[in-house]
Amino acid sequence: MTDGAGLSDRELRTWRTFLGVATVLNQQVEQQLKDTAGLSHPQYEVLARLSNAPDGELRMTELAGIALTSKSGLSYQVAQLEKAGLVQRRPCATDERGIVAVLTEAGWAKLRESAPNHLALVRSAFVESLSANEFAALTAAVDALGTHLGLTGETVTALRVQS
Amino acid sequence: MTDGAGLSDRELRTWRTFLGVATVLNQQVEQQLKDTAGLSHPQYEVLARLSNAPDGELRMTELAGIALTSKSGLSYQVAQLEKAGLVQRRPCATDERGIVAVLTEAGWAKLRESAPNHLALVRSAFVESLSANEFAALTAAVDALGTHLGLTGETVTALRVQS
C-alpha cells in the first residue's frame, strides 16, 4: 500500500521510528552529559573530536566539518568551552586567518572523567538493545546511508579517549 | 579492541555513523521543507500528525507527546502555524483546561501540496540508499531500539496523507 510518492506504510513507519529513536537517544545523551559533566552534547562532541586529533588540536573549519555543525555554531561552542577552560584558541602557524582549537589539560581531564559514563549510556541504550546480528545489520545499513549521504570517513571515525 | 567502558571501535563507529546519518537527513529534510513549502520540520510534523488524527484535531498534550517535542516547544510552533492560518486552536469541549489544535482547510491544502516532495526526498535519501534486505534489517533494528526506548506505537504510526 503506497501513497502518492510511492512510499509504503512500512517504509514510512521505519522512517518515523528512525527519527524517533535518534531524537530520544539524543535527548538521553544530552541529559546525562548535562547532569554528570555539565556539558552539552555538541560540547562533548568538540572535546571528543579534538582528543582524537594529533596533539589534541584542530582548525576551526575542520572541526566544524567533522562535528556536523555550522561555522557560527562552532564559534559559539568553542567560546563556551574556552570560558570553561577546557579548550584554548591560538593562531594557526601556517595560515594567518586560521585559528586552532587545542584541548587544555583541564579539557583532557574533563573528557577522561566524562567519557566512561557517556559510553556506558551509549552501550546500554544503543548497543545492548540489539542482538549481535541486529547490530551488525544496523551497522551495514547506516554505513550504506552514510556513504550515500556523503559522510566522510573522518566524520565517522571512532573516537578513542586517550589516557 | 575496547576502551574503558567496554565499547568496541566498531560499536563506537556505528554509533557515530548513526548520529551523523540522522543529523544529515534532518538537515536535508529541513532544507527542502523550508525551500519548497516554507515549513520547518517540526511544523511539518505537527501538520502531519494532525492530518493523521480523526477530524484532523488533537489535544495539545497528545500532540506534544507524539511529536516528541516539549510542551512549550509545541505551544510555540502551533502559534506559528496559527499565524500562518494552517492550524486553528479551539477550546476542548470535555475539558475546560484543554485546547485542541485543528487543521484548517489551508492546513490540509499545504500538507497535500508539500507531502509529495517531502516523501520523495525521504524515499531517495533514505529508502533507496538501501537494498531490500538492508532496509528490512534496519527496520528490525530501529523497531527493537524504539521498543527499548519506550517509543509507543502512537509515536511511530505511519502517517497517511489523506486527499
Add this chain to the structure above:
DNA sequence: GAATGATTGTTCAAATTCGAACGACCGGCT
C-alpha cells in the same frame, strides 16, 4: 607583484529550544 575570487573565522539579528514558574482546572475524597 597587483588584481581577483575564494576561504577563514567572527559577529549580528532573528528564530527556535528548553525548563521553571504560573494560573486555571480536573478528579477523588471527605
Add this chain to the structure above:
DNA sequence: AGCCGGTCGTTCGAATTTGAACAATCATTC
C-alpha cells in the same frame, strides 16, 4: 461544598542555532 495533589497549556528568561554580512587573508592568474 471544600480541599488537594495532579494535569493542562502558556509564558518567561536564558541558552543555543542558523544564515547573512563582514574584514582579513590566501592563492591563482595576469
